[in-house]
Amino acid sequence: MPASPDLTSSDPVARLHAALATVIDPEIRKPITDLDMVGRVEVEDETAHVVIKLTIVGCPAARSIERAVRAAVLSVPGITRDEVTITVMTPAERSALTERLRAGRGAQTAQFGPDSLTRVYAVTSGKGGVGKSTLTANLAVELATRGLSVGLIDADVFGFSIPGILGLVHDGVTQPPTRVGEMILPPVAHGVKVISIGMFLEGTDAASRAVSWRGPMLHRTIQQFLTDVFFGDLDVLLLDLPPGTGDVAISIGQLLPQAEVLVVTTPQPAAAEVAERSGIVARQTGQSVLGVVENMAGVELPDGQRLSIFGEGGGAEVARRLSAGQQHAVPLLASVPLSVALREGGDSGQPLVISTPEDPAAHAIKTVADVLGQRQRGLAGRSLPFTTAHG
Numbered sequence: 164m165p166a167s168p169d170l171t172s173s174d175p176v177a178r179l180h181a182a183l184a185t186v187i188d189p190e191i192r193k194p195i196t197d198l199d200m201v202g203r204v205e206v207e208d209e210t211a212h213v214v215i216k217l218t219i220v221g222c223p224a225a226r227s228i229e230r231a232v233r234a235a236v237l238s239v240p241g242i243t244r245d246e247v248t249i250t251v252m253t254p255a256e257r258s259a260l261t262e263r264l265r266a267g268r269g270a271q272t273a274q275f276g277p278d279s280l281t282r283v284y285a286v287t288s289g290k291g292g293v294g295k296s297t298l299t300a301n302l303a304v305e306l307a308t309r310g311l312s313v314g315l316i317d318a319d320v321f322g323f324s325i326p327g328i329l330g331l332v333h334d335g336v337t338q339p340p341t342r343v344g345e346m347i348l349p350p351v352a353h354g355v356k357v358i359s360i361g362m363f364l365e366g367t368d369a370a371s372r373a374v375s376w377r378g379p380m381l382h383r384t385i386q387q388f389l390t391d392v393f394f395g396d397l398d399v400l401l402l403d404l405p406p407g408t409g410d411v412a413i414s415i416g417q418l419l420p421q422a423e424v425l426v427v428t429t430p431q432p433a434a435a436e437v438a439e440r441s442g443i444v445a446r447q448t449g450q451s452v453l454g455v456v457e458n459m460a461g462v463e464l465p466d467g468q469r470l471s472i473f474g475e476g477g478g479a480e481v482a483r484r485l486s487a488g489q490q491h492a493v494p495l496l497a498s499v500p501l502s503v504a505l506r507e508g509g510d511s512g513q514p515l516v517i518s519t520p521e522d523p524a525a526h527a528i529k530t531v532a533d534v535l536g537q538r539q540r541g542l543a544g545r546s547l548p549f550t551t552a553h554g
């Protein structure tokens with residue numbers, strides 16, 4: 164741990180360290196000084212000589228780190244020139260860093276176990292195409308804009324759409340995560356740490372990206388996401404599950420028994436039964452159903468008429484059915500109307516909650532975020548292995 168930053172120190176090297184402590188690794192989201200990425204720091208006349216050790220060769224964040232380091236160095240009073248040398252950590256330094264990031268957690272141990280303070284929400288639906296991924300992505304971004312540390316696992320292995328919705332697909336290529344040894348650093352989109360099976364598949368054509376896996380392999384993939392992906396200290400982890408009641412839902416039940424489940428449905432009465440089933444499976448695997456979100460609900464037209472393409476009442480019906488025989492009623496958390504802006508935001512990688520926050524659909528999504536953002540399992544008061552002020 165570095166000495167506490169002092170930008171006013173009379174020692175120019177101490178001032179440089181203080182300035183470098185403001186540079187955050189964009190992937191790990193910690194100050195580079197906490198990550199042992201700063202090597203030699205010297206001052207000669209008014210020139211700062213700084214050695215930065217990147218975690219891996221060809222680190223995608225290299226450019227932005229270098230830019231931030233130069234800006235930080237030149238912001239120090241008395242420094243007018245910078246000599247920044249970029250090198251790479253030795254394997255020993257890298258594995259020491261990986262160990263520290265795991266904070267004593269063994270290589271094979273999953274994050275977010277039962278004693279974790281992270282709130283885990285699995286978003287499920289009975290049918291496909293009801294807007295589960297769109298809502299999950301918007302909820303994650305909304306929670307991140309509220310200052311929470313948010314991770315998102317796209318466990319919809321057959322229809323992974325989260326990277327596209329969050330703007331992580333460029334020219335048909337999904338931004339890959341960075342690997343540091345065995346550790347995988349998830350790309351960050353709109354403040355959310357995102358991991359998706361789509362990031363591990365080569366090629367841009369549909370055939371090479373089609374996933375047809377059996378249960379055990381799906382289970383291993385989700386398990387790997389929970390062990391090898393470095394999420395750091397999260398307040399909230401969201402999982403976008405595939406539609407239905409298949410293997411992934413059961414794996415999540417086993418791997419994350421404390422997960423609470425959100426059931427997404429359309430207002431169509433026929434969809435209610437299948438949506439109810441996904442909630443029941445979640446319960447059978449020991450998870451609790453937090454609530455129901457109705458999506459693609461009716462919209463008010465300019466002439467005041469209501470257009471309900473998918474009918475009315477499906478959300479309330481699913482909530483009613485899932486409440487039957489339960490000690491606590493399962494609430495209908497929100498009814499998200501059909502929205503062109505919501506669809507466009509998904510297509511352009513600019514989620515509605517930040518691109519058009521005044522849209523009625525954004526308001527409904529924020530109502531759900533109000534519930535998810537309550538920090539019953541938050542990190543407050545926990546002593547953490549890293550300084551969190553910048554992380």
Ligand SMILES: Nc1ncnc2c1ncn2[C@@H]1O[C@H](COP(=O)(O)OP(=O)(O)OP(=O)(O)O)[C@@H](O)[C@H]1O
Binds near residue numbers: 460509510524
């Ligand atoms: N409220 C809404 N208004 C308009 N379009 C919406 C709304 N919600 C979702 N959509 C659009 O509907 C389509 C399906 O949404 P999405 O991919 O999120 O569904 P899904 O339930 O995750 O599907 P699957 O699980 O099959 O991948 C997308 O084109 C999305 O932009």
